[in-house]
Every structure is written in C-alpha cells, then in structure tokens.
Amino acid sequence: MNAQDLLQPLPSRARFAGDKPVKLDCYRSERLLVGLNCLEPGQTQKVHTHAAADKFYFVVSGKARFVVGDRTVDAQAGDLVLAPEGVAHGVEQALERTVLLVAITPAPPQ
Amino acid sequence: MNAQDLLQPLPSRARFAGDKPVKLDCYRSERLLVGLNCLEPGQTQKVHTHAAADKFYFVVSGKARFVVGDRTVDAQAGDLVLAPEGVAHGVEQALERTVLLVAITPAPPQ
Numbered sequence A, B: 001m002n003a004q005d006l007l008q009p010l011p012s013r014a015r016f017a018g019d020k021p022v023k024l025d026c027y028r029s030e031r032l033l034v035g036l037n038c039l040e041p042g043q044t045q046k047v048h049t050h051a052a053a054d055k056f057y058f059v060v061s062g063k064a065r066f067v068v069g070d071r072t073v074d075a076q077a078g079d080l081v082l083a084p085e086g087v088a089h090g091v092e093q094a095l096e097r098t099v100l101l102v103a104i105t106p107a108p109p110q
Helices: none
Strands: A007-009 A022-028 A033-039 A045-048 A054-061 A063-068 A071-076 A079-083 A089-094 A098-105 B007-009 B022-028 B033-039 B045-048 B054-061 B063-068 B071-076 B079-083 B089-094 B098-105
Touching: A007 B071, A022 B079, A033 A089, A054 A063, A054 A071, A063 A079, A063 A098, A071 A079, A071 B007, A079 B022, B033 B089, B054 B063, B054 B071, B063 B079, B063 B098, B071 B079
Parallel strands: none
Antiparallel strands: A007 B079, A022 A033, A033 A098, A045 A089, A054 A079, A054 A098, A063 A071, A063 A089, A079 B007, B022 B033, B033 B098, B045 B089, B054 B079, B054 B098, B063 B071, B063 B089
C-alpha cells in the first residue's frame, strides 16, 4: 500500500453493476478487511454468519433492509449495523442505490 | 449487548464537549473496538502509533486535518483514513465540528 491510499474518498470509489452488488477492497491485512458493498435498488446479500469474526456495516449513502440476528431493520445513511461473531446478517434488499462501508476482523480468506 | 444495539444511528449518538474530544464506544469485543470520536473545531488528537493493531477512521460528518504516516491531509465527510499497524496518526485539528467513526483491531485495553 502506498501513502496515497491512506486517504480514500469513498463515495467516488463506489461502482455499481446491474446484475449483482459490487464489492471493493479498501484495505486488507490478516486481521482486517475494509471494503465497500455497492448495491442497486433491489439487490441483495444472502444472510450468512461468520463463526469466528466480528463484522459491521456503516451505511455511507442510500437505504437498505438488513437482516441482523432475528430482526429485519431498515438502515439509512449514518446508521451502523453490527454483526458480531455468530450473528446472522445480510441485506434483504437495497431500497435505494446504497453504498456500505464494511469491516470484518479477522479478514476472511480471499 | 441486546438486539436493539445492533442498529445504531450514529449522528444522533454524537456528543461534544468544549474542553476535549468526546469518545464513545459503539461496540467492543476482544478483537474489535468500534467507536465515535467527536471533535469541536480546533480540537486535536495527539499523533500516536499502534504497534500491533490496525485502525481506520471514517469521517461521518465535518472536516479535520489528519496526520497519517508522514503526511498531513484534510479529510471530510465520506473519506476513509487508514492507519495500519505502525503508521503514526492523529488529528492536527478539527476544521469543523466533526464526527469520526473509528475502528481498531484488536481492541485496545479499556
């Protein structure tokens, strides 16, 4: 990683695709993955669980319906969605064009 | 942590104080600390280094002058500032009332 990459304007990094959400890595080490999930309205992320990792989403822009634990919640720009180890989580659907900052520790395999 | 805390609207959690930045925990486990740093204009965070942890800031709102590595950079809402293990980082000064989402892995001692 060069010094330039230590400052990243995230909204300008977002990319979208019509067929599925776009995932981008912003930073990766063994202990941490920071990335973007970019969803068009109606796109989804299947509910899943990390057995030995903590994860969170921060909604940079847009609005999406999340599943987290046994709840379904609508989250919008400025909201933090936590998915600690063992807590099921996913995106039922993006309600608008949505950019999510995602961090997972430790980083999952590439 | 109860289920309610899995969704946190961060702008409404921000708190400010005239004498120094306010730090709030949003989530803490052994492997991850997620929190807010809330700075009034002119407030600072001393430059420091984490020897065995990766950290990042995401600027939720406002604008601040960061030191990161050997650079001084102005970061504003939507910017990601990375401070991997061993990279010096701090806030030279907040240029506006600023809310930073901060994640550190592993979590530092309380």
